[in-house]
Amino acid sequence: MKVIKFLAAALAALTMVACVPTPDNGNGNTNEKGFEVTASTRTIAADGVDAVQFNATFNGEALPASDLVAKVNGTEAEMPGLKFTTTTAGTYTINFTYGDLTSEDFQIEAVKVGGLDLSPIDEQGLTLRATTTVFQKGVEECLIIVRYKGEVIDPAKVTFYDLDTNEEVSLESKDVTDVNGGNYKLAIYAPTEVGTRTLWAARNSGPGDSRNKPLSLTAVDFAIPSRAIDPQPENTSFNKRMFVTQFTGTECGYCPFFIAAIHALGEDPEYGDKFVLAAVHTYSNSDPMYPIDYSDIDKTFGVSSYPTVICDMRNSLGNNGYAYNLQQLQSQVNKSLAEPAKAGISAKINYADGIIVARATVKAAEAGNYRIGAWLVEDDIHGMQYNNGCKEDVDFNTHEAAVRIPDSKPEGAGHYAGHSLGTLAEGELADYVFVMNVKQDQSNIDNPKKHWKSENCRMVFFVTVEGSNGTYVTNVVENDNLTQTITFDYQ
Numbered sequence: 001m002k003v004i005k006f007l008a009a010a011l012a013a014l015t016m017v018a019c020v021p022t023p024d025n026g027n028g029n030t031n032e033k034g035f036e037v038t039a040s041t042r043t044i045a046a047d048g049v050d051a052v053q054f055n056a057t058f059n060g061e062a063l064p065a066s067d068l069v070a071k072v073n074g075t076e077a078e079m080p081g082l083k084f085t086t087t088t089a090g091t092y093t094i095n096f097t098y099g100d101l102t103s104e105d106f107q108i109e110a111v112k113v114g115g116l117d118l119s120p121i122d123e124q125g126l127t128l129r130a131t132t133t134v135f136q137k138g139v140e141e142c143l144i145i146v147r148y149k150g151e152v153i154d155p156a157k158v159t160f161y162d163l164d165t166n167e168e169v170s171l172e173s174k175d176v177t178d179v180n181g182g183n184y185k186l187a188i189y190a191p192t193e194v195g196t197r198t199l200w201a202a203r204n205s206g207p208g209d210s211r212n213k214p215l216s217l218t219a220v221d222f223a224i225p226s227r228a229i230d231p232q233p234e235n236t237s238f239n240k241r242m243f244v245t246q247f248t249g250t251e252c253g254y255c256p257f258f259i260a261a262i263h264a265l266g267e268d269p270e271y272g273d274k275f276v277l278a279a280v281h282t283y284s285n286s287d288p289m290y291p292i293d294y295s296d297i298d299k300t301f302g303v304s305s306y307p308t309v310i311c312d313m314r315n316s317l318g319n320n321g322y323a324y325n326l327q328q329l330q331s332q333v334n335k336s337l338a339e340p341a342k343a344g345i346s347a348k349i350n351y352a353d354g355i356i357v358a359r360a361t362v363k364a365a366e367a368g369n370y371r372i373g374a375w376l377v378e379d380d381i382h383g384m385q386y387n388n389g390c391k392e393d394v395d396f397n398t399h400e401a402a403v404r405i406p407d408s409k410p411e412g413a414g415h416y417a418g419h420s421l422g423t424l425a426e427g428e429l430a431d432y433v434f435v436m437n438v439k440q441d442q443s444n445i446d447n448p449k450k451h452w453k454s455e456n457c458r459m460v461f462f463v464t465v466e467g468s469n470g471t472y473v474t475n476v477v478e479n480d481n482l483t484q485t486i487t488f489d490y491q
Contacts, residue, residue, distance in 0.1 A: 034059065035101040039108075040226075046089040046110040047179075048131060048141070049431070051226055054082040056096060056103075069097040081139030081223070086110045087176060116145075118178040121423060123150040126158070126208040128201055128215040129422070130189070134433040137194055137219040143174065144187040144215070146201060148208060155187035157205070163198040163214045191219045216411070224433055225359045228346040228485050236365040236427055237491040238344035242275040242336035243462050243476040244329070247298055247308040249283020249290075250399075253388035254319050258307040260392035261325035265333075274333050276476040277401045278375050278460050288383050288448035289402040297406055300416055312336050313417065313464065314472040322392055342366050342474040343424075343463045344488045347374075351454070351482040354439030361431050362463050363488060364424035369466040371418030373408025374434040377401045377478075378457045381448075401460075404452055405436050408462075417471045418464045457482055 040053040056063040070079040072094050084094060092108040116131065129145040146155050160169040171187040178184060191197065196218040202209035246262060248255040266272050281289035282298040283306045291297060301310060309317040309325075311332040319325060342365050349358040360372055378401075385396040408416045421430035438457075444450055462476040477486050 035098050035103065037096050037103040037106075039106050042107065043109045044085070046086055047116065048085055048087040048143070048176075049227070050085065052084045052094075052106075052108055053223075053226075054079075054084065054094075054096070054106075056082065056098065058098060063098060067098060071095055071097070081136060083139055084108065085141075087116070116176065116178045117180065117428065118145065118152045118176070118182055118184050119180055120152075121147070121150045123147060123423070125149070125213075126201060126203060126210045127213060128199065128210050130215055130217060131186075132224075132433070133216060134218045134220060134224065134435060136224055137191065137221055140224065142189040142217060143176065144171070144189055144199075146187065148203065152184050152186075154185045156185070158201040158203050160187070160199050160201050161211075163200055163211075169199060189217055191217075194219050194221050218435075220435065222352075222355065222357065223350065224357060225348040225350045227359060227361050227429075227431060228348040228487050230346065230363070230429075230488055232488070232490050234427075235488075235490045236344075236363065238341040238363075238365060238475060239489045239491055240337055240339075240341035240474075241273075241476050242333050243312050243473040244275050244277045245301070245310045245313065246277060246279045247282060247301070247303045247306060247310070248279055249281050249306060250287045250383040250385050252283040252306040253386040255283070255307040256385060256387045256390035256392075256394070256396050257319050257322050258309055258317075258325050259385075259396060260322050260390055260394045261329055262309075263394050264326050264392070265329050268330075271330060271333055274337060275329075276460055276462075276478045278377055278403050278406075279399065279401045280403045280406070281399075289378075289381060289399060289404075290449055291403060291406065292449050294403075294406055294409075297403075297416060300409075300414065312473040314470065322390060339474075340365065342368055342465050343370060344490070345372075345461050345463055345475060345477045345486065346488045347459065347461050347477070347479070347486040349459060349479075349483055349485065354437065356434070356436040356438060356459075356482060358434045358436075358459060358461075359431055360434065360461050361429055362421055362424070363429050364426055367423070367425050369423050370421045370430065371408075371464045371471065372421055372430075372432045373406070373416065373418035373462050373464070374436075375403050375407065375460045375462075376405040376436055376438070376457055377460055378404055378452050380453075380456050404457065405438070407434050407436060415471075418462070454482060458484075459486075461486065 035058050037056045044050040065082050070077050089110050094106045096103045127147045131143040135142050146153050155173050162169055173185045174188050176184050176186050198214045198216045200211045200214040281287045307319050317328050344363045347358055347360040362372055381399045381402055408418045410419050424430055458479050458481055460478045462473050464471045465474045479486050
């Protein structure tokens with residue numbers, strides 16, 4: 001999981017190649033001992049997060065960073081994982097040497113169009129934030145921002161503790177310049193082992209500690225995706241969709257009356273692209289789509305009868321027959337879209353070896369306290385559906401958007417409203433990294449609740465905001481598969 005604030009920034013990515021072949025061996029094969037370096041982009045934001053990912057090969061085999069000498073502006077530099085980031089705007093000349101072979105120079109532009117905003121905020125007490133709470137060990141840098149009464153303070157003024165052991169934790173610090181040109185010191189967290197550690201801090205002089213608001217940091221050994229490119233960094237007017245959470249089940253005889261209504265809503269050209277569905281099958285644990293690891297989700301939403309449909313996590317609908325259900329859904333969409341989206345969402349996703357890593361980015365259209373959630377859903381699942389008389393022409397036995405993993409319940413929380421991004425100002429960006437383990441358990445291969453078809457899975461991301469009557473969804477997006485990038489959808 002990852003939280004970091006940015007100003008809006010969009011940078012086009014181009015793939016560049018630098019190749020230094022060895023002399024011809026007489027067979028026309030100049031690549032037999034070829035040294036090749038590629039770069040994911042030539043332009044990045046100078047925000048400490050946006051990165052150039054270099055890849056180096058020799059004879060087609062990948063080379064680790066430890067086999068190369070990296071030079072930045074003519075000076076040897078550490079570059080773990082061959083990933084280059086910076087918080088200082090400017091032009092950087094980067095090349096790599098492997099033995100007696102040297103790549104051509106890469107000119108990297110780091111543009112000050114985004115970055116850490118460390119100006120004072122409206123916040124009480126002592127708080128800890130991190131530029132990342134999920135990061136690749138030895139490659140990405142995790143900086144901890146210590147604030148007291150909303151102002152960034154020197155980390156030397158506090159003592160850090162491990163929440164599990166209450167033992168003191170010693171952290172180094174680093175000088176950082178934020179997007180406004182202010183100079184600050186931030187603590188550096190750089191563990192040598194993979195795992196999660198939860199920290200809190202106490203002021204060395206005077207009252208104030210963050211024990212009740214600890215910070216969990218997770219180091220992983222795989223790459224975290226970069227942010228999706230923002231095509232319109234100055235824009236904050238987003239297209240909006242309503243989030244439909246359908247509580248249902250294959251053994252619920254009256255659920256087809258809402259299944260049919262939602263299907264008709266999706267087929268209606270006026271409404272089909274104005275909502276996103278997530279179907280939660282909690283009616284019976286014999287349902288092949290029953291979320292066995294999240295069986296409390298219906299009670300958390302206050303569901304006591306089936307079917308129940310909740311719109312934007314604030315308006316609940318019960319079954320009143322197909323025609324009336326459809327009319328109510330249309331009314332709810334109209335009501336939801338009458339209020340402009342307070343935020344937009346983009347996401348970039350990596351999926352490999354049964355692990356989903358998704359970086360979702362929220363961009364605020366207006367100031368507010370925001371949360372982000374990501375739900376893994378699966379389509380085209382067969383399950384015999386009970387039907388107490390709904391006669392609409394719908395394939396009730398093929399189920400769509402069944403929720404497999406609803407990752408929006410913070411540890412210890414009693415809600416699924418999303419992971420906190422904190423208070424964002426208009427135009428600010430906040431990132432959160434989701435990690436989902438969907439590896440198959442070979443000892444229980446016949447359990448349809450645990451074994452899903454990854455080719456039928458996709459992601460739903462929603463953003464919630466605090467309002468006068470509680471927290472509700474202000475926008476939602478979805479993709480078609482586990483690797484498809486979602487960009488901001490502007491009006």
